[in-house]
Amino acid sequence: MSGFDDVEANDDLAIIGHRLLAWYERHRRDLPWRHDQNPYAIWVAEIMLQQTRVETVIAYYQRFLQRFPTLEALAKAPLDDVLKAWEGLGYYARARNLHRAARWVVQEMNGRLPARSEDLSRLPGVGQYTASAIASIAFGQDAVALDGNLRRVLCRLFGIDDDPGRTNTQRRLTELAEAMLPSGQAGDFNQALMDLGAMICTPTTPQCLLCPLLGSCRSQQEGIQNELPIRATRGHRPHRDVTAGVIWDDNDHVLITRRPLDGLLGGLWEFPGGKRRPGEALPACLHREISEELAIQIQVGELLVTIEHVFTHFFMTLYAFDCRWLSGSPKCLGCLDLQWVTLDELDAYAFGVADQKIISFLRSDSPSHI
DNA sequence: AACGCGTGGTG
DNA sequence: TCACCAAGCGT
Numbered sequence: 001m002s003g004f005d006d007v008e009a010n011d012d013l014a015i016i017g018h019r020l021l022a023w024y025e026r027h028r029r030d031l032p033w034r035h036d037q038n039p040y041a042i043w044v045a046e047i048m049l050q051q052t053r054v055e056t057v058i059a060y061y062q063r064f065l066q067r068f069p070t071l072e073a074l075a076k077a078p079l080d081d082v083l084k085a086w087e088g089l090g091y092y093a094r095a096r097n098l099h100r101a102a103r104w105v106v107q108e109m110n111g112r113l114p115a116r117s118e119d120l121s122r123l124p125g126v127g128q129y130t131a132s133a134i135a136s137i138a139f140g141q142d143a144v145a146l147d148g149n150l151r152r153v154l155c156r157l158f159g160i161d162d163d164p165g166r167t168n169t170q171r172r173l174t175e176l177a178e179a180m181l182p183s184g185q186a187g188d189f190n191q192a193l194m195d196l197g198a199m200i201c202t203p204t205t206p207q208c209l210l211c212p213l214l215g216s217c218r219s220q221q222e223g224i225q226n227e228l229p230i231r232a233t234r235g236h237r238p239h240r241d242v243t244a245g246v247i248w249d250d251n252d253h254v255l256i257t258r259r260p261l262d263g264l265l266g267g268l269w270e271f272p273g274g275k276r277r278p279g280e281a282l283p284a285c286l287h288r289e290i291s292e293e294l295a296i297q298i299q300v301g302e303l304l305v306t307i308e309h310v311f312t313h314f315f316m317t318l319y320a321f322d323c324r325w326l327s328g329s330p331k332c333l334g335c336l337d338l339q340w341v342t343l344d345e346l347d348a349y350a351f352g353v354a355d356q357k358i359i360s361f362l363r364s365d366s367p368s369h370i
Numbered sequence: 371a372a373c374g375c376g377t378g379g380t381g
Numbered sequence: 382t383c384a385c386c387a388a389g390c391g392t
Contacts, residue, residue, distance in 0.1 A: 049388040090376030127390045147388045194388060312375060315382060353377065
């Protein structure tokens with residue numbers, strides 16, 4: 001335990017909050033989702049921003065709102081369209097949950113998002129942070145939205161060296177932020193702390209001399225701003241070899257399959273294949289996986305391309321082989337759906353980034369089957 | 371509480 | 382496998 005311990009009065013914290021808001025008025029970032037107060041748009045933005053950089057989100061956000069301008073439009077759309085709009089953004093459960101929640105709101109709530117944080121957090125994909133963010137930004141509720149930025153800024157501001165991932169620490173940080181929060185301005189207050197975290201109080205080499213809270217920052221006074229917040233190191237990431245078959249029939253159609261809705265890349269399409277077992281040769285692995293998942297016979301040809309891909313929790317080397325369908329009608333044993341498609345038709349389906357690289361290869365390097 | 375869940379950017 | 386990170390959530 002260390003740091004802020006009620007030495008300062010709440011008055012001082014309130015003053016810090018106002019100083020922060022004054023800074024925000026002058027320096028706030030001009031971001032697309034800050035242009036209107038439409039709760040649906042704010043919701044979409046907050047889901048996209050989970051664990052994802054602002055610069056990455058902007059283009060997705062604009063395309064998504066163009067494609068699904070209203071909550072009703074999103075609810076009416078097929079999941080495949082939503083996943084296609086999410087393609088490449090990662091954490092695809094966000095798209096599935098957003099879609100499911102939109103349908104629920106239309107059916108059960110007459111298309112109106114709830115305004116209170118505790119009701120918002122009942123929506124799938126909306127946790128404590130997102131519920132507070134929507135409630136404060138879209139509905140003006142006094143709720144602290146404790147995200148990674150706020151944790152970092154508050155740990156430094158109050159010199160807190162407890163693990164910010166722990167529930168107790170988060171409760172403490174939230175209480176401190178609540179004491180700073182100017183009543184009725186939580187939306188701006190939350191976003192001010194986020195902008196401060198993004199522009200000044202950055203993870204590495206914070207720009208303390210530019211900080212509006214310079215005189216109040218405990219960690220800066222002690223010279224330990226670079227040591228906070230403390231952070232657990234990531235564990236070892238295992239490696240997997242994975243095979244994928246680009247399986248052609250006699251009419252220039254290639255076989256693609258759809259992954260189950262739960263788990264990694266759930267609901268996305270892929271070139272069928274799977275994990276290599278210890279000691280197994282790559283072509284043998286592909287034969288086995290195709291036999292298990294689709295119950296067809298194929299001829300495995302040349303290795304087309306090798307792709308290194310990094311997931312959060314493992315490394316993957318993906319080996320894509322040129323294959324030919326020999327016999328058997330494919331059955332969906334390990335997948336949700338399957339399709340024979342031409343190269344041009346692949347555009348209609350959502351793939352993960354590793355499989356998109358296979359597609360790029362097929363289009364650039366003149367395909368061997370021609 | 372700890373882990374599974376994506377991707378691209380950065381020093 | 383360079384490590385680490387970015388507006389977290391569900392189980």
